[in-house]
Amino acid sequence: QDVQFSVLGFGSKAYPDFCAYAREIDCLLEKQGWDSRLTDLHTVNDKDVDELISWIHDWSSQATIALASAPAIYSAKVVGLTKFKVVAKSAVSATNTTFTLVLKPASKINMQSGDLIAIYPAQDQRERFYSIGYKDGLVQLVVKLFPDGFGSSFLYRLETNQTLQARVMVNPSFHFPKAANAVAVIANGTGVAPFLGMISENESRTPLRLYAGFRHRNEMTAHYVDFADEQIKLGHLQQLELAFSREENPQYVMDLIRRDALYFVELLEKGGCVLLCGALRMQHDVEHTLNELLLAHVGKTIADYKESGQILTDCY
Numbered sequence: 001q002d003v004q005f006s007v008l009g010f011g012s013k014a015y016p017d018f019c020a021y022a023r024e025i026d027c028l029l030e031k032q033g034w035d036s037r038l039t040d041l042h043t044v045n046d047k048d049v050d051e052l053i054s055w056i057h058d059w060s061s062q063a064t065i066a067l068a069s070a071p072a073i074y075s076a077k078v079v080g081l082t083k084f085k086v087v088a089k090s091a092v093s094a095t096n097t098t099f100t101l102v103l104k105p106a107s108k109i110n111m112q113s114g115d116l117i118a119i120y121p122a123q124d125q126r127e128r129f130y131s132i133g134y135k136d137g138l139v140q141l142v143v144k145l146f147p148d149g150f151g152s153s154f155l156y157r158l159e160t161n162q163t164l165q166a167r168v169m170v171n172p173s174f175h176f177p178k179a180a181n182a183v184a185v186i187a188n189g190t191g192v193a194p195f196l197g198m199i200s201e202n203e204s205r206t207p208l209r210l211y212a213g214f215r216h217r218n219e220m221t222a223h224y225v226d227f228a229d230e231q232i233k234l235g236h237l238q239q240l241e242l243a244f245s246r247e248e249n250p251q252y253v254m255d256l257i258r259r260d261a262l263y264f265v266e267l268l269e270k271g272g273c274v275l276l277c278g279a280l281r282m283q284h285d286v287e288h289t290l291n292e293l294l295l296a297h298v299g300k301t302i303a304d305y306k307e308s309g310q311i312l313t314d315c316y
């Protein structure tokens with residue numbers, strides 16, 4: 001019996017490989033002999049309802065199974081929203097495009113650093129996620145401001161005491177591994193957000209190092225240095241290691257990892273954990289570097305440590 005196929009991909013054009021998986025599947029299905037195409041490949045950017053409806057029309061004109069095509073059905077109201085009040089916001093400058101936003105939930109809500117907050121700038125189905133750094137009932141976000149960015153400029157326009165509705169998404173695979181004997185957290189750019197909370201909350205003084213990469217040395221990175229000094233005094237953090245990619249002697253976090261190869265290999269071999277947060281590109285490069293080091297020193301691959309839950313990632 002001939003099998004007909006129709007591929008619909010969902011994604012965001014903010015990523016260079018927009019709907020790459022859908023394209024791949026579509027190509028693979030095209031090459032099989034046992035099936036035939038029902039519709040062209042359709043993609044939906046950023047939950048765009050019109051693009052979804054366009055696929056539904058195409059599908060409905062070919063298939064015998066009718067799908068509802070009223071846009072209202074697909075613009076479902078978001079549920080599970082919590083009210084937050086803006087407690088503080090920092091400013092961007094000519095040398096720094098990143099700002100922090102501190103939010104206080106209106107009611108008690110279960111969350112911890114590493115969870116995500118979803119915001120709805122136009123109160124429709126389009127959402128943007130930000131990583132939560134949580135301490136003493138307050139949520140701290142670190143956000144890169146994109147010119148005309150739908151989510152980032154919405155957050156930047158918020159004023160102190162203003163409220164917003166947002167959804168907290170528990171992200172259990174990226175919580176601080178409390179049982180670990182030692183932890184290294186690695187970030188680039190805004191990826192530092194959850195780690196600021198995890199460090200502040202490291203009351204049990206798990207040996208903890210922060211490796212972070214930024215483009216430039218600026219007021220934001222100076223703030224991280226002050227924060228780290230304070231946390232080192234409290235015993236919450238052992239070391240802060242910074243890499244700047246657009247300063248004299250450019251460095252990336254991968255260079256720091258290579259320099260501290262023995263520390264990372266020993267950390268993982270002795271059951272410690274490595275957490276990664278930031279750009280997907282950084283995740284790829286850090287994992288590649290760790291893999292090389294592990295192969296050279298102990299003949300293992302990063303997959304071994306991922307399998308045992310020692311490498312946790314939350315990259316975007």
Ligand SMILES: Cc1cc2nc3c(=O)[nH]c(=O)nc-3n(C[C@H](O)[C@H](O)[C@H](O)COP(=O)(O)OP(=O)(O)OC[C@H]3O[C@@H](n4cnc5c(N)ncnc54)[C@H](O)[C@@H]3O)c2cc1C
Binds near residue numbers: 116152
């Ligand atoms: C799990 C998760 C956690 C996240 N955590 C954070 C966080 O803690 N802090 C933070 O700042 N962001 C975080 N993001 C990214 C955030 O959700 C938004 O994608 C980001 O703020 C840009 O959205 P925007 O609406 O402002 O820009 P858009 O309106 O979507 O895009 C505006 C312009 O910016 C470009 N752009 C958008 N995103 C990127 C990107 N990532 N790299 C390069 N160009 C881009 C677009 O191509 C476009 O030209 C996270 C994303 C995910 C999936």
